[in-house]
Structures are given as structure tokens and as C-alpha cells.
Amino acid sequence: MTTVSQDLGNRLVSPKESGLDPALFVPLLRLLAEGEPVALGDLAVASGHTIEQVRLALAAVPDTEYDEAGRIVGQGLTLRPTRHRFTVDGQELYTWCALDTLIFPALIETTATIESVSPASGETVRVTATPTAVTSVEPAGAVVSLINPEDLTSIRSAFCNQVHYFTSPEDAQAWLADHPGGEVVPVAEAYRLAADLVKQMPGNLRVGAAAGTADDTAACATPQSAEPSGTAGRAHGCC
Template identity: 60%
Template sequence: MTEDFTELTDRLASPDTGLEAALWVPLLRLLSRGDPVDIVDLAAATGRTVPEVRAALGAVPDTEYDGEGHIIGQGLTLRPTQHRFEVDGEQLYTWCALDTLIFPALLGASARVESACHATGVPVRLSVGAGGVTGVQPATAVLSLINPEDMSSIRSAFCNQVHFFASAEAAQPWLDAAPGGSVVPIADAFRLGTAMAGALLHETPPAQRALQGKGVRGCVC
């Protein structure tokens, strides 16, 4: 992994984003069940009070809620986006292309991903599991990355610029318009996602890491 990748991994897993691993990982596992998450349930899963959870969620302004105040998205979302993410039969979505390569490790589950080339609309499909990425179609697909100065609103600053492209050639117009941006093969992006997942899991309580290591999805007790 290059020095630039290492820096980006460190920043994505840092407090700069507002994402607190001990809260975010349990939230992702609850969202992966396919239902809105009640803040009371998230508080119980993390051993915190409801006010503490509300304050932590407030640090991520992009968090999505339904009309009843339940959480429906924070990286992983129940609201349709261009990035379809299927895990254990649940059709979910993600905020960006890199999320699809990070979340399988955090959930301890394999996923099927379907998105579209940001430039051409050509379908991009792949499967992600503990062993890596397989079945990438088209085989020339790449992923765009950017390392913005301010990540306090991670969805607008980072996620909205992280796309799948059918090829490096298809990504060239995006590169021309994104100073400092880059495109990488899916295999390299997977290594970045795995490194970020490892950093986040390292920050979670030992009991949560043990559950993830056993491939237990959704259980955050």
C-alpha cells in the first residue's frame, strides 16, 4: 500500500470524520438487518445512554433518519443509492463505492455489489468476501478516490466523489475535473477498504471484535 493510501486510510478511520468506531460498527450491524434502527436499541447495543448516542450521532451531520426519528443510514443505508449492496439476502445500499469494499469486513459477511459506471452507466458488478473481490465485471473496472482537506461532512466531502468506473479511460473526464483525485483498480481499493476496516475494528471493544471474527452479523450484544 502506498504512502498516499496509508494516509487516506488513517484519515478515514480518524475522528476527523465524526465516525466513532465503537458506535458506528454496531450501527452498521443493526442496519444490515434491513430495518430502521431505534436510537434506544443502538444505546442498548453500545452500553451508552440515549443522550450520549444522540450527541455522537450529531457529530455525523449526514446521518439519515426516517420520519419517526429512526436511523436509516450512515454509510450503509436503507435509502436507495446508485450502489446496491446485498448481504445475507437483504438489499441495502451504500453512500459510496469504497463502502461496498469496507463493510463486508465490518459485518463479517460476504456481499454482492452492483453499481454503475459514473461516466457511462455501464453496470459494474462484483462479490466481496473475506478472501477478496471476485467476479468483477467489467474486469477493467476502477474506483475513484479523493483526499479532501475537510472530512467533517464525510458524505459530501468524500463519498460523493468515490465512484465505480468501467475503465480508467472512462474515468479520465472525472480525473480532469478533480485535482488531486486518483483512480485505482478494484483489487487495490479492496486493500484500502480492508485496512480501514481493520483500523476501525481495532478501536471497537474486544467483545465486538470477537463476534466479528466469528462472522456473527448483526449481533452487537
């Protein structure tokens, strides 16, 4: 894993940097994965927080999406279309960035079918990701772009909007020219970063995904056991 990826991973799991609190974020992902807007009260119950605590935590992520009724429709995982289609259990969802598509199968404990359009060529990259592995990548040489911005306060605009799938390193050349501090990595390496992020979450909030061996088209992770604890675990299967 590159220095950029390692430093980025440490920052993304720090609530002080990204504003994302795993104790709230993971239950929210699981509720959004059901395909409906999430009321604050439902998130409070699922996460074991008060509604006021939920409001304060959500305020730390200014990019959080709401509908006209004040319900949450997106935070990383979203009900609103983006270039990253993320289909789980028959629900057609979307994510803010390419890396999200590789992190979320472990956090919501289900296999995802991913279709993402390259911002350069307009071609579609197709990936299948389980909670512990990437099992298919088309085309096989697809890559994921990464940046490590100075400020992650507005995580969607600062980070997510630049993290894409490209069909090949060549397809990403224009993006690299515009982002001299960025890099592109094979999908398998991006998956290792995703698995490492999951490993760094508190034990009662993550499933057993861990970085393992991988090639350019697939990556496997060795499960670790984690006993459910807390309201969030009881509500939606601990992770």
C-alpha cells in the first residue's frame, strides 16, 4: 500500500478529521441500505443515541443529504443517483465515491453489484464485492483514483468527488494530470485499503473483514469474529 493510501486510511477513520462517527455511521448505512429515507428517531434507536446526539453527530458531516421532511437520504450511501450504482439485496442504491463501494459490503454485511461510469471515457466498470472479497472486476485492469486532501471537513466535496473508477491507468491519465498529488491503484489495492479501514473501526461496529492477499482482479479477506454489542448491534446485526 502506498504512503498516500496509508495516511488517507488513518484520516478517514478519525472522527476529528472526517466527522464520521462509526457508532452512528454504521447503523445509518444499514438503515439506508433498506432503500428508504431514515428518520432521526429511527437512527437514534438503531445507534443507541438520543435524537439530540444524532443531530449533533450529523451536523459534523455537512454533506449529509436530507429530504423535504428532514429524513436522511444519504451519507456515503445515498438514495440519490450518482455515477456509482450500488445494488444490494435487490435495492438499487448509490454511493458518494468508488472507495465507498468497496467499504460498505463489509459494513452492511452483504454482497454488492457495482456499476460505475468512468469520468474520462464514459465506459462502465463493473465490480462484485462481498463482505470479505472482490470477486470480479470488468475490465480486469480497472483502477480507482485516490487523493489525500488537507481538509476532510466536507468529505464529499474534498474527497469523494475525486475518487472514481477508471477502466485502466491510461483512462485515468487526464485525471492524474489535473491532480498531481493523486494516484490510481488497482481495484484489488483499493479493496485492501477498504478492508484496512474496516479493521480500524471499534470491534463492536465492524464485521470480520481484514486485509488479505489479492491480485489485480480479486481480493480476499480473512474473517475475524466480533460479538454484537449495544443497541446498534441488536437492531441490525452488529458490525
